[in-house]
Amino acid sequence: MSVSMSAASAPRQFTIASYNTLNLFDNIDDPDKKDEGTKPKSAESEAALAEVIRTSEADVIALQEVENIEILKQFRDQQGLAKEYPHVVLVEGNDKRGIDVALLSKHPIESVVSHKDTRFPVPGEKEDGHFLRDLLQADVTMPGNYPVRIFVAHLASKMGGERSDILREAEAKAAREIIKRETATFPNQSYVVLGDFNDTPDSPSVKALTTEDRSGWALQDTFAEQPEAVSYPTREKTAEKWGYKKIDHILASPALAELATESRVHHHPKDEVASDHWMVSTTFTLPQSA
Secondary structure, three states, X not given: OOOOOOOOOOOEEEEEEEEEEEEEOOOOOOOOOOOOOOOXXXXXXXXXXXXXXXHHXXXXXXXXXXXXXHHHHHHHHHOOOOOOOOEEEEOOOOOOOOOEEEEEEOOOXXXXXXXXXXXXXXXXXXXXXXXXXXXXXXXXXXXXXXXXXXXXXXXXXXXXXXXXXXXXXXXXXXXHHHHHHHOOOOHHHOEEEEEEOOOOOOOHHHHHHHOOOOOOOOOEEOOOOOOOOOOOOOOHHHHHHHOOOOOEEEEEOHHHHOOEXXXXXXXXXXXXHHOOOOOEXXXXXXXXXX
16 A cells, blocks of 8 residues: 655755746837847747746746746746746846846745846946846745745846956846845845856856855855756857856855755757757755754
8 A cells, every 4th residue: 555745744845947038029119128129939939938937847937038027928828837827027127128037936926126226336337337137036935934035137148248247247246245135134044046147157257156255155056066067058159159058057045055955957859949048947845844
């Protein structure tokens, strides 16, 4: 006779993922954005994108390169994801082309804060800069009644050369200070910053978040034990030029990182139709006493 695991003894797990959707755009010309040069995704690409999301079974997914909340909800509803992911957040950011960061969640999203208007110094610039997109902050109560504060990032691309490198590091340093401030009293000290950092784990921008500062603060890379992981596989010439491999990251607070039980890059037969990035995720498991 088989005995099923009781709800009380079953592991309480949740999975947090990040996925660059590659231009999830509508077909409407926004006069305030330079979006006319970006075509909407094809029906085939949207279907593939939805399949990657569906099969991930992630509790919360941080998204990048979404044009607006309307197209995100339309995509979710038309692809049959609304029941599974009823909660959506997107705040219009600073990107001139109109790409924003967003959250899809199985669980209610609370205390949403945009940091798009935060100003910070950028070396070599006379005036303070800002996040090219946003640093989106939100709280989600995960299974097991466990609150996690989430920060979604999409740092400057390498398209701008050395200036972009400088700005990307400045963005990361600004994100560090914001995260430190916004989590100082957060319950259980469980928080995570994730998204498309447009740089590798050994880069100055990522190290600005994973190397201890003078106060001893640092985030932990949940993929640290997978140095060969790749999340940006499809543009081989670009990858060779810029050293792109693992540029999508999930960086967790020490308290949350202790709960990490699996980090993986999601592979699907149609993932290259869906996007030029692969989804990354980390699963966290709460101890039975929590």
